[in-house]
Amino acid sequence: QVQLLQSGPDLVRPGSSVKISCKASGYAFTNYWLGWIKQRPGHGLEWIGDIYPGSGNTYYNEKFKGKATLTADKSSGTAFMQLSGLTSEDSAVYFCARMSLYGMDYWGQGTSVTVSS
Amino acid sequence: DIVMTQSQKFMSTSVGDRVSITCKASQNVRSAVVWYQQKPGQSPKALIYLASNRHTGVPDRFTGSGSGTDFTLTISNVQSEDLADYFCLQHWNYPYTFGGGTKLEMK
Numbered sequence: 001q002v003q004l005l006q007s008g009p010d011l012v013r014p015g016s017s018v019k020i021s022c023k024a025s026g027y028a029f030t031n032y033w034l035g036w037i038k039q040r041p042g043h044g045l046e047w048i049g050d051i052y053p054g055s056g057n058t059y060y061n062e063k064f065k066g067k068a069t070l071t072a073d074k075s076s077g078t079a080f081m082q083l084s085g086l087t088s089e090d091s092a093v094y095f096c097a098r099m100s101l102y103g104m105d106y107w108g109q110g111t112s113v114t115v116s117s
Numbered sequence: 118d119i120v121m122t123q124s125q126k127f128m129s130t131s132v133g134d135r136v137s138i139t140c141k142a143s144q145n146v147r148s149a150v151v152w153y154q155q156k157p158g159q160s161p162k163a164l165i166y167l168a169s170n171r172h173t174g175v176p177d178r179f180t181g182s183g184s185g186t187d188f189t190l191t192i193s194n195v196q197s198e199d200l201a202d203y204f205c206l207q208h209w210n211y212p213y214t215f216g217g218g219t220k221l222e223m224k
Binding site: 035044045046047059061062063095099102103104105106107108109110 | 149150151160161162163166167170172204206208211212213214215216217218
């Protein structure tokens, strides 16, 4: 069955960076776009961008350009999102989700990032 | 960007009721809409894809309808386990955008 397993919670300092991982299993990792989504209480869900692991092609929400960098390692079936220049506004739960013709159909369990000094 | 508007932030219901949750797109998104259910501490679960198709394993009391700019998720015979947040997503154009969510509560 399709599974997306994300890395654990992170507590990071303002101004630093964090890298979240999303390990895929149960499907052909290189054949599907994989997206990243941010969720904060009171701010709903925001699509950050997605990556096609087969080619490394990416699309970013303009709002997150310069903030998020998406990569993927085909050998391990793992996608990564690095967030840089962290502020309190980046404290959120981040999800990865497989993207098919039918939208984001399978989601990871979420990774909580807390930015605090 | 396409704005997806769920005008009802909260809806109250009772077990056995029928409830309709709406989502309006600021532009034509054809049928590229997904409905999700999210319970506290969990990731969103896809219920309906392409506006009106039920995902495998989703109970048939969940029905999606609409195309273009107006979409509806209807839950018939509401069960207690249906109390959750519901979101719509458009994936017709980048950037993909979500509705603000509707919280289904018990009366």
